[in-house]
Amino acid sequence: MPEPLSPGELLALDRAHVWHPYGPMPGRTDPLVVQSASGVRLRLAEPVHGRSELIDGMSSWWSAIHGYNHPVLNEAARGQLERMSHVMFGGLTHEPAVRLAARLVEITPEPLEHVFLCDSGSVSVEVAVKMCLQHWRSLRRPAKRRLLTWRGGYHGDTWQPMSVCDPDGGMHGLWSGVLPEQIFADAPPAEYDPGYADALRALIARHAEELAAVIVEPVVQGAGGMRFCSPAYLRVLREACDAHDVLLVFDEIATGFGRTGELFAAEHAGVSPDVLCLGKALTGGYLTMAATLCTPRVAEGISRGEVPVLAHGPTFMGNPLASAVACASIDLLLAQDWRQEVKRIEAALRDELAAARDIPGVRDVRVLGAIGVVQLDHEVDMAAATRAAVGEGVWLRPFRDLVYTMPPYVTGDEDVARIAAGVGAAAAAG
Numbered sequence: 001m002p003e004p005l006s007p008g009e010l011l012a013l014d015r016a017h018v019w020h021p022y023g024p025m026p027g028r029t030d031p032l033v034v035q036s037a038s039g040v041r042l043r044l045a046e047p048v049h050g051r052s053e054l055i056d057g058m059s060s061w062w063s064a065i066h067g068y069n070h071p072v073l074n075e076a077a078r079g080q081l082e083r084m085s086h087v088m089f090g091g092l093t094h095e096p097a098v099r100l101a102a103r104l105v106e107i108t109p110e111p112l113e114h115v116f117l118c119d120s121g122s123v124s125v126e127v128a129v130k131m132c133l134q135h136w137r138s139l140r141r142p143a144k145r146r147l148l149t150w151r152g153g154y155h156g157d158t159w160q161p162m163s164v165c166d167p168d169g170g171m172h173g174l175w176s177g178v179l180p181e182q183i184f185a186d187a188p189p190a191e192y193d194p195g196y197a198d199a200l201r202a203l204i205a206r207h208a209e210e211l212a213a214v215i216v217e218p219v220v221q222g223a224g225g226m227r228f229c230s231p232a233y234l235r236v237l238r239e240a241c242d243a244h245d246v247l248l249v250f251d252e253i254a255t256g257f258g259r260t261g262e263l264f265a266a267e268h269a270g271v272s273p274d275v276l277c278l279g280k281a282l283t284g285g286y287l288t289m290a291a292t293l294c295t296p297r298v299a300e301g302i303s304r305g306e307v308p309v310l311a312h313g314p315t316f317m318g319n320p321l322a323s324a325v326a327c328a329s330i331d332l333l334l335a336q337d338w339r340q341e342v343k344r345i346e347a348a349l350r351d352e353l354a355a356a357r358d359i360p361g362v363r364d365v366r367v368l369g370a371i372g373v374v375q376l377d378h379e380v381d382m383a384a385a386t387r388a389a390v391g392e393g394v395w396l397r398p399f400r401d402l403v404y405t406m407p408p409y410v411t412g413d414e415d416v417a418r419i420a421a422g423v424g425a426a427a428a429a430g
């Protein structure tokens with residue numbers, strides 16, 4: 001093992017060389033140095049604003065649902081590491097990937113039956129789009145190549161996913177005019193609005209001949225604005241897609257595995273998509289893995305084409321280590337009363353965040369499942385808001401006009417209260 005770097009040495013190398021997410025060129029951000037993480041706590045290499053430990057209010061971007069350094073997931077990783085950490089998936093198969101695929105089919109709504117295991121959420125959306133476009137090409141309907149989505153959504157950072165992110169004020173506005181041009185419906189209202197539903201149906205009908213698929217985040221639009229909407233719109237989409245021969249893709253990369261109070265958010269509406277994208281919490285946040293599931297109808301369409309294969313095959317497809325940990329994470333989740341835990345966090349967030357309504361500049365406070373959002377009437381000052389949360393001993397990542405939390409499901413009541421205090425402090429400071 002190399003000698004550990006001092007925090008100063010580490011930050012100097014970071015500043016010299018390392019890009020961070022949505023970051024300026026290296027040297028222009030000041031990340032905190034995390035030394036280790038256990039349970040819901042991140043341990044810092046040096047105290048910052050008087051804190052050497054932070055409660056993670058972000059679950060590392062929705063993923064670490066069981067917290068960090070979990071003995072069961074550690075054991076799954078260790079056991080698999082000793083058998084085989086990776087092997088190519090072309091022409092070979094293995095137990096962890098097969099078990100995972102079968103488990104995913106078992107726990108997701110019917111008739112999803114076929115599973116493509118890839119390495120990040122964005123890639124799982126790329127694969128979903130590819131499946132839909134290829135399905136229609138194979139059926140000799142190549143004009144069906146556009147996507148319809150909701151404004152305010154977020155589906156990832158690679159090309160097709162960027163094209164279905166919010167086009168106005170979204171994170172990928174830089175690329176307008178370069179990305180494939182998609183069709184956008186207004187963001188869905190929080191409550192069911194029959195007029196909006198009619199407009200959505202009409203838009204799908206109007207574009208049916210050129211639409212390959214509708215893609216949305218069910219019930220919660222995450223990184224595009226942390227908006228919640230009525231699940232009833234999912235039924236509207238399902239009916240309209242069926243009526244007009246359009247495929248329906250649900251991106252549950254953020255909402256999957258219990259976050260909204262149902263195992264998958266589309267279950268709030270009892271609706272099943274043709275293609276489903278999963279990621280983030282799939283491995284309990286341990287390893288990079290995502291999955292795209294589809295129905296036999298989609299797969300059979302593809303297999304009728306001149307090129308009857310899905311031409312996608314990432315090097316780390318079906319990675320055994322990630323697959324083994326994903327299986328262990330799913331088992332761990334389902335072996336406990338996870339629904340009760342998410343409900344407990346939901347109730348605690350509702351109680352504890354209520355006071356945030358009185359903070360000047362707060363426009364809305366909303367909670368669903370293990371997600372709490374405080375929306376301001378102005379752009380948050382990220383540095384000031386983060387500093388205020390850290391001062392409360394909480395790790396948050398405020399952005400745009402939002403201060404929000406989606407804590408690990410193992411966060412105890414006292415820690416949820418601390419997180420809410422951190423959210424309140426960030427909202428007041430930002």
Ligand code: PMP
Pocket residue numbers: 061120121122123125154155156157217222223251252253254279280
């Ligand atoms: N879709 C949704 C709904 C997401 O929240 C994200 C990640 N924020 C992605 C896709 C992209 O996933 P990844 O960052 O793993 O590429």
